[in-house]
Amino acid sequence: MISSIAELISDRIGTMPAGERRAAQTLIANYPLTGLKTVAEFSAAAGVSSPTILRFVARLGFQNYPEFQSALQDELAAQLQSPASRTLDPASPAGGAVSPMLEATLDNLRETFRHLSDRQLADIAKTLAERRGKTFLIGGRFTDPLARYMAAHLTIIQPDVYHLAGQESIWRDRLIDMGKRDVLVIFDIRRYQESLIRFAEKARQRGVQIVLFTDQWLSPIARFARHVIAGRTAVPSAWDSSAALFVVAETLIGAVTRQLETAGAKRIRDLESLR
Amino acid sequence: MISSIAELISDRIGTMPAGERRAAQTLIANYPLTGLKTVAEFSAAAGVSSPTILRFVARLGFQNYPEFQSALQDELAAQLQSPASRTLDPASPAGGAVSPMLEATLDNLRETFRHLSDRQLADIAKTLAERRGKTFLIGGRFTDPLARYMAAHLTIIQPDVYHLAGQESIWRDRLIDMGKRDVLVIFDIRRYQESLIRFAEKARQRGVQIVLFTDQWLSPIARFARHVIAGRTAVPSAWDSSAALFVVAETLIGAVTRQLETAGAKRIRDLESLR
DNA sequence: CAAAATACGTAACATACGATACAGCGCTCT
DNA sequence: AGAGCGCTGTATCGTATGTTACGTATTTTG
Incomplete structure (x- = not known):
């Protein structure tokens, strides 16, 4: 052979x-x-x-x-x-035969971050932290939980963070609220979803800044995105792995939190007192 | 330079x-x-x-x-x-300046899997694959997206997989559907949520098999759980990391998929033909 | 040793590739 | 709201590239 x-x-x-x-x-x-x-x-x-x-x-x-x-x-x-x-x-x-999944995931993480500079991460964090409008997050079939995860954190440190859930028609109507001061975070790995692509295109037309989390083959949405994060997804499994994107998301959450430290600290205290 | x-x-x-x-x-x-x-x-x-x-x-x-x-x-x-x-x-x-987050996450992954034997993973996969009843998944404030992620995959390869969302009163009412043939997957890291603990306890009383994803300090729910997965969560950030639990979840999804290969393959084909 | 066959390089050719000029468009700033 | 600027795509051009034909050198075989 x-x-x-x-x-x-x-x-x-x-x-x-x-x-x-x-x-x-x-x-x-x-x-x-x-x-x-x-x-x-x-x-x-x-x-x-x-x-x-x-x-x-x-x-x-x-x-x-x-x-x-x-x-x-x-x-x-x-x-x-x-x-x-x-x-x-x-x-x-x-340490050996532990889990091929683990080995592959570790590789994916290293590879993903190798293609991701500090500078780039800082830029994206800045976009998210200093946006003067609102932040929307949305994901595909398997990646929507990542959007939720990120939204759950961001919403604590800054106002006007929305996760777009439910049916396509629901988010489409939210487009009317979006403008050039807003940021849209999209998670889309293959097989890329038509509905998300359409949505991204319309958002782009309204001037929304798009941050895209995708795989290394790049969702078509990359065309409309201001920032693109390409994560490795290959693992020895029937499914693709979103772990790399997950870790990038956590890294960004941390970076945004640091940037908003002063403003965010007050907000967190306020939230605590509401409980 | x-x-x-x-x-x-x-x-x-x-x-x-x-x-x-x-x-x-x-x-x-x-x-x-x-x-x-x-x-x-x-x-x-x-x-x-x-x-x-x-x-x-x-x-x-x-x-x-x-x-x-x-x-x-x-x-x-x-x-x-x-x-x-x-x-x-x-x-x-x-070896490090890129992102301390990445380094810490890699360590967390290795540590988490070091304390997790193949046997243990196989047992849990078997529990999820061979359950004769239903599977329920639920998570806490930040970990619920992980429950959703897992549910999104499992529901494709087997029937009767439910993610419990919304308000506490809603899940509580679902308890009535649960019995000893069912499996409940809970994600709970500190600060552990009272509502989840109460829910787990009641489910346990009904004989439900509980699989718990938690951090290394173990949620109180561990008392009621049949299987416990303890993931490392410490990272240089204001937030804890769920990445290790995420990867374990992916690993389990892969394992369950493999076990259900024959039955699952048919189901996947059926689903495809529905589109 | 002679003759044929095979291999190799030189030179000319056509294609496709990179480069450039220009016009249309959207965006920003006043 | 209008003018200016900058960015992007279309169309065209020149050229470097791969390709081929042919003649020469080298090896092989009877």
Whole structure:
């Protein structure tokens, strides 16, 4: 069973003529980067001519050079998306077989935050904290609880926080209250929900600032969003995981709370006295 | 000090116009692969036009698109050659400055699962999967979204799953439907809610099997529970974190799904055909 | 050793790619 | 409410890229 192009090459390298073999060796030497460059660069690196490179990829079974490059990119994408397979991780095997779910989730968290800078988080927190209007939160079928979770916290530290629940027609009517000073937080992972997309589009038309929590493939709503948070969702389960988005949400809640410390503290005291 | 292009982007993403920001977001979402494709593919993925992509890379300081791609490739080459550096440093130099929240959450997850055996998880999954009656889920002020999240999944793979929402008087009346063949899943972290404790006690008297998600100090409900899951909640924030409980919930959802695979698969098909 | 076959590189070609000019649009600010 | 500015997309252009044909070199075989 041959899965990667590298294997394919080392499998056939024996049957290749000298020039193509040099091409193969230089590609393997720093795989797969040389293959992502242009034919001219590849040929220069290997010390052969361009046609030799093309014959080489043809021998591997590809119709043309772009097809070969696409295959390499796909392979690379698969590698980058599952860091677990790459890192041998001498730290954990002792703790071992605990739960593949846990391992995958830990990876997802690390990956998600790796693509998320402090700066970005601070910007979003600022958007949520300093909004001069109202905050609305909504989610999809499985992610709506995340919207609720966030709303439950935010509503304590600042006024005018609303979770949009129930039927589509209900939120649609709330659009009339929304304007450019307002913020809309949307959670949407695949399979992306049509109703949410429509809603986001209309909100955008009214000037609402949209903060989107989505997966790494980006919901179409990203088009309308001011801020996009892309969380990793792949786990060894029949379902996608929302854990990464959950943790980002908690992080944001914490950041917003810190920013509103002075104003928020008073509000919390007031709330306490109401009980 | 800005070393990677990803940092450069997240540094300037705030100052970018909407279109270029979309480009930046799609690139970050699955970095750096989109940047290695052609301008046309990049623009299609981001949902913007080609010139916007070019303006985007120009804003990052590159003279032209090929120069930008070369920079990405160099970066990738450095990463691939030293796989170790990838997990340790790239974004988080000291292993920590990114987000203390993340570090704390990762610790919480590991600690939580360390005290949770496979056996225990399997038992709880079995309880949920093989119950002959109904499943009820309920949570506290901040944890109710977790109950909803779990309910949203379970209800797809098995019948008679109910999330208890709204006012206390409403759930109390549902007690009448509960018996010893039923399972009640409760989420309760401090400050523990009186109403939930009362409810749990009454349910216990009726013979209901209780599965409790709580924090490491254990809600009083633990007295009545058949199964107790204690999650770590401490994070550097004004709020406690429910992330560990969230991940345990996801793990259980996955386990239950696997156990009901045959029966569940049919149910899922039936549901699909209803849409 | 000769002749054929295979491999390789040079050079010309066509395509598709990145770059640019321009016009329309929405947004902000006065 | 109007004028100005900045952003974005359409259409066009030049060029670098992949591709192919062909001639030369090299190896293989009788």
